[in-house]
Amino acid sequence: MRRKKVIMFIIDSLHPKVFDDVTQDGSAPVLAFLRKKGISHSRVVSAFPTMTPTALSSIATGAYxxxxxxxxxxxxxxxxxxxxxxxxxxxxxxxxxxxxxxxNLLYNLNQEHINPRIETFHEILEDRGYTSGNINFFIYRGRKKREPHLPLLIRLAAWLRLRGPVFGPENLVLGECCLSPSLQGFRGPAGPFNKFGFNDRYSCLAASELIRRGKQPDFMMVYLPDNDGYSHRMGPLNAHPCVRKADRMIQTVLNAFPSWEHALEENAFLVAGDHSQCPVGPNHTTVLLDKMLAQFRRMEMLSWGAARRYDITICPNERMAIVYVLRNQESVLPGVVDTLSGDERIAQIMWREGERIRVIQGGSRKSLTFWREETYKDTFGVHWNFNGDLSVVDGEVRNGILHFGEYPDAFSRIASALESQVTPRVLLSARPGFEFYADDSPIYPGGGSHGSLHESDSIVPAVLAGTDHDLPNLRVSDFFHWLMELLPAPSR
Structure with missing residues (x-):
C-alpha cells in the first residue's frame, strides 16, 4: 500500500474560539470539511514563551x-x-x-540560533529518503544548499552586504527571497506591499503549484502568517475575516487535487495554530520595565562595549519578558525580583536557584519552588516535586497527578525556558490584558498580544485529517512526533 504524503498548515495566532466559530457557521468550508472528516482538538499547548520563533522551533524539532x-x-x-x-x-x-x-531572520535563526545538535523534521525526513518542502515557514533548516536571491530593495537597504547560501529542504520557498527550482517561473503576490511574498496567498499558491506540476514532496510545511498581524491590530476574537481568508487560501491547495475527498485519499493533513493571542485593553495596560528597573545599569539594543559593563538587559516579548543579569548576580537578581514582585500586573516572576526553580506571583508575592524529582507526575508524564503555593501556576494534585489549569504544562514550559540559556535571568509572564515594554519592543494596546504562560496565549486548535493517527500528546511539539510516525524510517 502506497504511503500517504503529509501536508501541514500552520496558521499564525489561530484562536480556538475563532476556529470554532468559522467551522461551525459554514464560513470556512475547507476547515469545516477537514474537521468533519478528521480528528479535532481544541486545547493543544504551545511552547513558552508563546512567540513565533520559539513555537515554530518546537514544531520543527519536537522539543521545547x-x-x-x-x-x-x-x-x-x-x-x-x-x-x-x-x-x-x-x-x-x-x-x-x-x-x-x-x-538574523533569514540566516542566523536557522544556521546559528537553533541548536546545531538537534535535527529538524526536514533533516530527518531527507535522511530517511523522503522529499521535503518548506513554504514560508521560518524554521527551514535542511540538507540542501540553496542560494537566496533577495529582492533588490532589500539588498540595497542592506548595503548589498547580504549574501551566502542557506541550507534547507529540496523544495524551499521563502517568499521571493528563495524559490525552489521546481517552481521556476512561478509568480505570486510579492514586492514590498505584499511582504515580499511572506503572505498567505503566496504560500498557498506556491503549494498548489507544486501539486499541479507533479512536484509535491512527501512532506510539505505551509505557513500562513497573515492572521498574526490582523489579530494584533483588531484583537484575536475579531479575527474571523482573516481566518476565513486563510480558509480560501487553503482551498486553493486542496483544489489542486481532483476533489477534496481525493486529497484526503492521497494525503494526511494537519491544520493548527502555533500560539494564540490575548486581548489587550486600550489604556494603562503596559508594564514599563525600562522605567521600573531604571536603578540598574541597562544594556540597550545599541549599547556598545562588553556586556559585563552592565547590570541587566531587558528583552520584552510582548506579554513575556526576559531580564538578563549580566553582572553582580548575588545583588542584582534579588533586586530585580524585589522591585517587580509587588506588581499585580505580573502573573509570574521566575528564576533558577541551582537545580530548583522559584516562582513568585506578582502583587500577592505568593511563592512556589519546584524541581525534577520522581514524586509527582504531570498529565504529560513528566516527574516533579515542589513546595509552596501551587496556585501561583493554577496547579493542583489530584490522585498523585499534577494538573494545571490556566497555565497549561506550567512546570515543563517554565523549566524549558529557564534551561534554554546559561546566563542568570528572570522571566516574567503578564496577567491577561497586559504587556511589557522597553527599547522599541512591540505593544498592541486595544488589540491582541501573546508571549505569556497563560492559556489565552498558549492554547491552539488542531485538526488532523486523512489519517486515523492522532497526536501522541496535545502539544505543538508533538506535531513533529506525529509526522515522524506517519513517515517512519525505512525498515532494514
Missing part, C-alpha cells in the same frame, strides 16, 4: 526551548554578547539596520 535553544523573538545572545531581534517593530529595524535584521 531547553533543547532547540531559541528563547524568544527578542533575546540576548551569549555567543555574540549582543541583543538578537528578528525585526519586532519598525523602530527596532531602524536601530539594528535592515542588514542585521534580515541576517
Amino acid at each position: 526551548a531547553d533543547k532547540h535553544k531559541v528563547p524568544g523573538f527578542i533575546w540576548f545572545s551569549e555567543m555574540s554578547q549582543r541583543l538578537v531581534n528578528y525585526g519586532a517593530t519598525p523602530g527596532a529595524i531602524l536601530k539594528l539596520g535592515v542588514f542585521q535584521t534580515v541576517k
Whole structure:
C-alpha cells in the first residue's frame, strides 16, 4: 500500500474560539470539511514563551526551548554578547539596520540560533529518503544548499552586504527571497506591499503549484502568517475575516487535487495554530520595565562595549519578558525580583536557584519552588516535586497527578525556558490584558498580544485529517512526533 504524503498548515495566532466559530457557521468550508472528516482538538499547548520563533522551533524539532535553544523573538545572545531581534517593530529595524535584521531572520535563526545538535523534521525526513518542502515557514533548516536571491530593495537597504547560501529542504520557498527550482517561473503576490511574498496567498499558491506540476514532496510545511498581524491590530476574537481568508487560501491547495475527498485519499493533513493571542485593553495596560528597573545599569539594543559593563538587559516579548543579569548576580537578581514582585500586573516572576526553580506571583508575592524529582507526575508524564503555593501556576494534585489549569504544562514550559540559556535571568509572564515594554519592543494596546504562560496565549486548535493517527500528546511539539510516525524510517 502506497504511503500517504503529509501536508501541514500552520496558521499564525489561530484562536480556538475563532476556529470554532468559522467551522461551525459554514464560513470556512475547507476547515469545516477537514474537521468533519478528521480528528479535532481544541486545547493543544504551545511552547513558552508563546512567540513565533520559539513555537515554530518546537514544531520543527519536537522539543521545547531547553533543547532547540531559541528563547524568544527578542533575546540576548551569549555567543555574540549582543541583543538578537528578528525585526519586532519598525523602530527596532531602524536601530539594528535592515542588514542585521534580515541576517538574523533569514540566516542566523536557522544556521546559528537553533541548536546545531538537534535535527529538524526536514533533516530527518531527507535522511530517511523522503522529499521535503518548506513554504514560508521560518524554521527551514535542511540538507540542501540553496542560494537566496533577495529582492533588490532589500539588498540595497542592506548595503548589498547580504549574501551566502542557506541550507534547507529540496523544495524551499521563502517568499521571493528563495524559490525552489521546481517552481521556476512561478509568480505570486510579492514586492514590498505584499511582504515580499511572506503572505498567505503566496504560500498557498506556491503549494498548489507544486501539486499541479507533479512536484509535491512527501512532506510539505505551509505557513500562513497573515492572521498574526490582523489579530494584533483588531484583537484575536475579531479575527474571523482573516481566518476565513486563510480558509480560501487553503482551498486553493486542496483544489489542486481532483476533489477534496481525493486529497484526503492521497494525503494526511494537519491544520493548527502555533500560539494564540490575548486581548489587550486600550489604556494603562503596559508594564514599563525600562522605567521600573531604571536603578540598574541597562544594556540597550545599541549599547556598545562588553556586556559585563552592565547590570541587566531587558528583552520584552510582548506579554513575556526576559531580564538578563549580566553582572553582580548575588545583588542584582534579588533586586530585580524585589522591585517587580509587588506588581499585580505580573502573573509570574521566575528564576533558577541551582537545580530548583522559584516562582513568585506578582502583587500577592505568593511563592512556589519546584524541581525534577520522581514524586509527582504531570498529565504529560513528566516527574516533579515542589513546595509552596501551587496556585501561583493554577496547579493542583489530584490522585498523585499534577494538573494545571490556566497555565497549561506550567512546570515543563517554565523549566524549558529557564534551561534554554546559561546566563542568570528572570522571566516574567503578564496577567491577561497586559504587556511589557522597553527599547522599541512591540505593544498592541486595544488589540491582541501573546508571549505569556497563560492559556489565552498558549492554547491552539488542531485538526488532523486523512489519517486515523492522532497526536501522541496535545502539544505543538508533538506535531513533529506525529509526522515522524506517519513517515517512519525505512525498515532494514
